[in-house]
Amino acid sequence: MKHRVIDPAGAFFGLLIPVLCALGGVVLTTLWDPRLPDKIATHWSMTSADGFATPTTSAWTFALLTILFGAGLSAIAALAPAMLMMRRFMIVLGLIVVGIITGGQVASLHAQLDVVDPSAVPAPIGALAAGALGGCVVGLLGASLLRDYRQRTAATEAPNRALPRSDAALPITDDVGFSTKGSVIFGLIMAAPGIILGLVSSAWFLALFLVLAVFCVTLVRFRVVVDTTEIKVFNMGMPAMTYGVDEVVGAKVAEIKPFADFGGWGLKSKGRRNYGIVTRTGPAVVITFAGGDKLTVTTPKADDIAGALNSLADARSS
The missing domain is CATH 2.30.29 (PH-domain like)
Incomplete structure (x- = not known):
């Protein structure tokens, strides 16, 4: 196979999409700035908002987090010589992070339009879960388009x-990894925080942790x-x-x-x-x-x- 340094699909999904999401948050904040409070809620405890910042500061902070943590994880997908399986894992994980950050940012901004008291705005838990699911779907699409350019x-x-x-006798096949029972137990352990938070706070926590649990289970099942x-x-x-x-x-x-x-x-x-x-x-x-x-x-x-x-x-x- 032809030697490549950059995988085009990896560069698009692993680098361009996170950067566009980061810049999109800045642009959206700028457009909505006249309708936002002087300081918007940026962090929530279990019951109420407990962190505030100006819209501009918040926008660039979210952009930095998206690039550092989202693109930082998924960027390896662009490196064609790197192991394909590792690139697939990382692009899905990175875009889940991008989805969570972007979903939370957009939802929190929208909820604070024309609001006088931002401390009364609830945490965007539903948007975090939706963002994680959307990021997982886009990540899986990107992962399916990656190709193995390893030199043989x-x-x-x-x-x-x-x-x-x-x-x-050939072929020899084997399902390597956790059994179905073991995978269910492992998934429940990973989802346990979401189950607890769902019972005491919001059911959206359960959806968020279920997305992460399903992804983690895939890391221990192979054929x-x-x-x-x-x-x-x-x-x-x-x-x-x-x-x-x-x-x-x-x-x-x-x-x-x-x-x-x-x-x-x-x-x-x-x-x-x-x-x-x-x-x-x-x-x-x-x-x-x-x-x-x-x-x-x-x-x-x-x-x-x-x-x-x-x-x-x-x-x-x-």
């Missing part, structure tokens, strides 16, 4: 003879497919990592403890170009590629995958 390097030698071989030509890892319903069998230098089986070996669960990086999809303690297939990448996947099918890949690499070399 073909291996030139057969795997070490000490590595396992097998004649396991791995190994066939005669490729190793593919699917996430969010999309192929997120693809390596050719012709790139395989060798594959081995190792015992992995997610926290001890990679610092946690999910998609992890341990040093440069050393990636792990680690979602359980136990056997894992560790695949080394000619381009310098290493991929570790925790799976009970580690022996079959490692053996099949080494056998395929033998056939390639011969």
